Amino acid sequence: MLSDYRLTKADKRGLSRFDPNDTGGFASKKEIQDEFEQMERKLRNLQDKLFASKTNGVLVLFQGMDCSGKDGVIKKVLSNLNPQGFRAESFKKPTVEESAHDFLWRTHKVVPAKGYITAFNRSYYEDVLITRVHGLIQDEEAAARMKHIRHFEKLLTDNGVLLIKIFLHISPEFQLEKIRERLSNPEKLWKFDPSDLNERHYWDSYIDAYEDVFRNTSTPHAPWHIVPANERWFRNYLVLRIILSSLEKLDLSYPEPDIETRKLLEQLQANDLL
Amino acid sequence: MLSDYRLTKADKRGLSRFDPNDTGGFASKKEIQDEFEQMERKLRNLQDKLFASKTNGVLVLFQGMDCSGKDGVIKKVLSNLNPQGFRAESFKKPTVEESAHDFLWRTHKVVPAKGYITAFNRSYYEDVLITRVHGLIQDEEAAARMKHIRHFEKLLTDNGVLLIKIFLHISPEFQLEKIRERLSNPEKLWKFDPSDLNERHYWDSYIDAYEDVFRNTSTPHAPWHIVPANERWFRNYLVLRIILSSLEKLDLSYPEPDIETRKLLEQLQANDLL
Incomplete structure (x- = not known):
């Protein structure tokens, strides 16, 4: 079932x-509720093994249109993780210092160390999306950047980072509904940015830019997953399944004690102290 | 009740x-379970307001002996927070670069920005504890450092950081029990460090160093809280109460919409579009 939501480079049909x-x-949500909770427990258990063994880092990268649920999915699917081995990074408008470096510089600083899981709420992919849609970079520059992205992702995955790339796929009608929701709820109004309405005019250009991204950066070691996201409960369920199944492939286990600890254990056991 | 667990500078009785x-x-845990869950919901709600309004940062600093439950309390009390506005920082043996700077340098880089909550698992207080116990610094140096700490904490609190300092208070017998637990459980063995056993010989010196810390750094704007931690459920309950009651004093609320958004709202309402 998961392979249905994986976009391979060979697949020319696009979104x-x-x-x-x-x-x-x-x-309905009811049908997956039990499995969801079971998967949550499994994920926490695997995170503990990951943290203990320090064999790999895990980077879960979320992209999607405004209102596609990037914040929501991090909150609902990943907030159960132990915060000591997990963090969420979001990428806003680059600072003056960040802009003075190459576009991958600020990202590289915050990729997960071995033992850690990091979620990216948006990413370096914005540098071939919003910039391209608004004509700040041309096609050649976009192609060059996507090549740099492929190389960068290969560097990460060659060095033990499990890279999970997820596109949250919503319809324009769903987005409008969410914008209305933000505008009508005083507790959500702060999330509304008037420029979001303007970006809706560029919907098709965004889709084109995304499809070019998928064609150029969906690699065997770092494939894109397309997650239908109009139904929040299914979005959460599928994202959790994708992350869990990727982590299960790492075959994680608790590390063996070192020599000093083994000797101590033997001494304690021999003296009936344990 | 909370004031019973606050240590003021005037209080000469110590630990x-x-x-x-x-x-x-x-x-028992059963007696506080409902209130605990209610407080968890309140805390999440306040975190959302904090993140929306960006009026303050919140720093929750945990200190305590090995096995006092610093990891556990962060996992059990704070893992329900939205990870996008919360992170946990732990401080290991300083790197070469960190050691080449003053002892507050590495801390200053990771204090919470406005809108964010950060938990410190250990902190700059280690620089007047473990170093002092093992004779790496003398009393005068410790006194000078504690003065720097007071100034540093004043800088933070003057700039809108709510600083909550918590000492998790366990007995040496409880610590031994926890060490045994780690040694007997293959899933916890990786947490065991043979040097932990050695540190037990310095228990009284640590208590002395901690009491000196409390006398010198428990200020009205950044008081120390002493949390009895032999019973995990009470430890979690009290820590949550302390954090919640501190946050409630900030009187947080969602921000008002800006002029542009207000105008848009009026237009939409006038045209029955909302």
Whole structure:
């Protein structure tokens, strides 16, 4: 089932084959609730092993249109992790110092160390999306940047980083509904940015830019996953399944004690102190 | 009740008046369970307002002996927060670069920005504790450092950081029990460090160093809280209460919309679009 939501480079159909309303054959949240909670426990357990063994880092990267649920999915799916081995990074408008460096500089500083899980709320992909849509960079520059991204991602994955790239796929109608929700709720109004309304005019250009990103950066070691995100419960379920199944492939286990600890254990056991 | 666990500078009795087994008059976890869950919801709600309004930063600093539950309390009390506005920082043996700077340098880089909550698992207080116990610094140097700490904390609190300092108070017997637990459980063995056993010989010196810290750095704007931590459920309950009651004093609220958003709202309402 998961492979249905993976976008390979060979797949030329692009986003149109994915339905933002898709719920994977499930009728409601109730049907997946038990499995969801079971998966949450499994993920916490794997995080503990990851933290103990320090064999790999895990980077979960979220992209998607405004209101696609990047904040929500991090809050609902990943907030159960032990915060000591997990952090969320978001990328705002670059600072003066960041802009004076190459576009991957500020990212590289915050990739996960071995043992840690990091979620990116937006990423270096913005540097070939929003900039391209608004004509700040041309196609050649975008192509060059995507090549740099491929090389950068290879550097990470060659060095033990598990890289999980997720696009949250919503429809323009869903986005409008969410904007209305923000505007009508005093507790959500602060999330509203008037420029979001303007960006809606560029919807098709964004889709084109995203499809070019998928074609150019969906590699075997760092494939893109397309997650239908109009139904929040299915979005959360699928994201959790993708992350869990990727982590399970790492075959994590608690490390063996070192010689000093083993000797001590033997002494204690021999003297009935344990 | 909370003031019972606050250590003021004027209080000369030190740690001896606190019982690590104290459970605040509660007989069991069951008695506080409902209130605990209610407080968790309140804390999440306040975090959302803090993140939205960006009026203050919040720094929760945990100190305590090995096995006092610093990791555990962050996991159990704070892992429900939205990870996008919360992070945990731990301080290991300083790197070469860190050692080449003053002892507050590495801390200053990771204090919370406005809108954010940060938990410190250990802190700059180690620089007047472990170093002092092992004779790496003398009393005059310790006194000078504590003065720097007071100034540093004043800088933070003057600039809108709510600083909550918590000492997790356990007994040496409880620590031994926890060490045994780590040694007997293959899933916890990786947390065991043979040097922890050696540190037990310095228990009284640590208590002396801590009491000197409390006398010198418990200020009205940044008081120390002593949390009895032999019973994990009471430890979690009291820590949550302390954090919640401190945050409640900030009187947080969602920000008012800016002029542009207000105008847009009026237009939409006038045209029945909302």
